[in-house]
Amino acid sequence: MHPDTKEIQIVETGLRQGAGQFAEDVLKGLSSKKKRLPSRYFYDEKGSRLFEEIMKLDEYYLTNCEWDIFRKHKQDFLDLLQGEAFHLVDLGAGDAQKTRVLLNHFSSQNAKYDYVPIDINRDILEELGQLLAEEIPGLNTIPILAEYFDALDWIGKNQSGRKLVLFMGSNIGNFSKAGAAVFLTRMCRVMNPGDLLLIGVDLKKDPRQILRAYDDSKGVTARFNLNLLERINRELGGDFEIDNWRHYANYNPINGAVKSYLISQIDQKVTINSLKKTFSFDAFEAIHTEYSYKYTLKEIELLADNCGFVRLENFVCQQAGFVDSVWRVRG
Numbered sequence: 282m283h284p285d286t287k288e289i290q291i292v293e294t295g296l297r298q299g300a301g302q303f304a305e306d307v308l309k310g311l312s313s314k315k316k317r318l319p320s321r322y323f324y325d326e327k328g329s330r331l332f333e334e335i336m337k338l339d340e341y342y343l344t345n346c347e348w349d350i351f352r353k354h355k356q357d358f359l360d361l362l363q364g365e366a367f368h369l370v371d372l373g374a375g376d377a378q379k380t381r382v383l384l385n386h387f388s389s390q391n392a393k394y395d396y397v398p399i400d401i402n403r404d405i406l407e408e409l410g411q412l413l414a415e416e417i418p419g420l421n422t423i424p425i426l427a428e429y430f431d432a433l434d435w436i437g438k439n440q441s442g443r444k445l446v447l448f449m450g451s452n453i454g455n456f457s458k459a460g461a462a463v464f465l466t467r468m469c470r471v472m473n474p475g476d477l478l479l480i481g482v483d484l485k486k487d488p489r490q491i492l493r494a495y496d497d498s499k500g501v502t503a504r505f506n507l508n509l510l511e512r513i514n515r516e517l518g519g520d521f522e523i524d525n526w527r528h529y530a531n532y533n534p535i536n537g538a539v540k541s542y543l544i545s546q547i548d549q550k551v552t553i554n555s556l557k558k559t560f561s562f563d564a565f566e567a568i569h570t571e572y573s574y575k576y577t578l579k580e581i582e583l584l585a586d587n588c589g590f591v592r593l594e595n596f597v598c599q600q601a602g603f604v605d606s607v608w609r610v611r612g
């Protein structure tokens with residue numbers, strides 16, 4: 282360890298990341314009548330890099346919108362805690378780029394809080410711990426290596442005090458609508474009455490603007506989607522011929538679903554060694570890879586209510602239609 286490097290203590294609680302899970306999900310998804318692959322497997326090292334590139338694209342307006350909301354409303358977020366001590370819990374913290382806007386502001390205001398980033402990647406948590414130790418030396422950071430619910434459960438049992446939980450970046454959009462309700466109801470159960478959830482949600486808007494965000498002119502999103510097949514080749518010994526596939530996204534303005542697919546360009550067979558299986562694809566057959574749901578403010582209100590929360594305030598980015606909505610656990 283470099284002499285200037287601080288040792289970062291990481292709380293670890295019951296991470297279940299079986300290497301076999303990926304294989305199992307690929308087998309299930311490609312064996313089903315309507316072929317699909319879960320979007321959570323986008324984020325290997327290459328996929329995470331590509332996602333960072335996506336977030337820098339003007340066409341992918343979501344990130345800039347949320348930055349603007351954070352810069353503009355950082356004091357409003359703090360005011361919601363009314364001077365009480367709290368834990369700032371960051372679900373899927375990553376490099377905490379946006380959260381650092383809040384951390385720098387909260388610390389400059391001498392707010393009584395600690396920062397609890399949660400991630401399933403140890404390297405990311407260690408790097409973040411180092412970075413924050415340098416950038417905001419007085420900040421007490423408690424990184425937790427865990428799945429979200431295990432981490433929230435651990436916090437509930439081991440730390441008293443109020444929580445402000447961040448679930449940003451329209452991550453909720455990657456659940457089906459029913460799945461989102463199940464997830465948020467479960468989240469509500471591992472939080473305490475009075476705890477706050479700040480949830481970033483992309484709003485329904487001009488379908489053309491939404492489509493450009495998911496089919497950008499530089500083809501970064503296409504590479505991000507195709508990386509799923511490359512990952513199967515790398516990790517499961519697949520022989521997907523990447524040039525035989527195309528990225529395709531569409532948007533349904535009725536239910537708010539962006540659906541992303543990989544489309545087979547020819548009749549082809551693909552063997553995946555570690556599954557000991559060969560899959561056949563017809564020309565123009567699709568593999569569904571991702572949902573990115575968009576909501577109206579009314580739908581968000583209803584979702585909060587159905588899942589056990591009260592919607593306190595909406596912070597809306599007007600020019601591109603994105604909201605950070607703050608909810609309180611009912612009780």
Ligand code: AVI
Binds near residue numbers: 343454455502572
């Ligand atoms: C992570 N998630 C919220 C992104 C989204 O907008 O659905 C992932 C993404 N997929 C394509 N572009 C970005």
